[in-house]
Amino acid sequence: MNGDAARLLGRWGEAVAAEDLRRKGWRLVAAGWQCRFGEIDLIAENSKYITFIEVKLRKNADFAPARAAVDRRKQERLRTSAELYLSQHPTDLQPRFDVAEVYAPDGIATRAPEIIYIEDAF
Template identity: 35%
Template sequence: MDARKKRGIEAEQAACKHLEQAGLKCIARNYHCRRGEIDLIMLDRKQLVFVEVRYRSNPHFGSGAESVTRAKQQKLIATASHYLQQQPHHGASRFDVVSLSPHQNGFEINWIQDAFQA
């Protein structure tokens, strides 16, 4: 495994741990279908949360959150729709973005709740 992929996996694990410490429960990781992939699917009380994790090693190209373009949002929405067809959820849902950047002791984490609407 190359260093970039390894760092991405570490960032995703750090994001999941951060959200769990905030009280969310992880119910799926790396859910994928032909429409796309969702990094984390969490439960915040009764609300289903679809989480896009973004890692940026260099802030000169913008934050991880800024890299979630409208096209990426549309893929996430389509993938979430597919998930909901497979695993019906009778409650609200939202899309969060967790942006990570390097920090001396691991990662600096920026969690944006309800980052965009379906």
């Protein structure tokens, strides 16, 4: 898979996760928010939390769960990016870091991708 195809697939996974969050009553604040420290896939909020969400798309979990790709280094980049976001967009909501695992065996042709949402992942 070339870089463009991988990016397209990743954006599709983020859109699937964003729609799932909307169905659960969350308000999507940003998607693909970038800064000099990295990118935050999704930022969503409800009445209590502002949540920074890392979306990981995989065909399956045969090798390892998708969340395993959110290692300590990735977590630090996300924390630093979130700090910058919050400095630019102050809020009284409690920040939280979540991971959305999207399993799509047939890529974007998958009719019903499985979404496993891990709240307060790190």
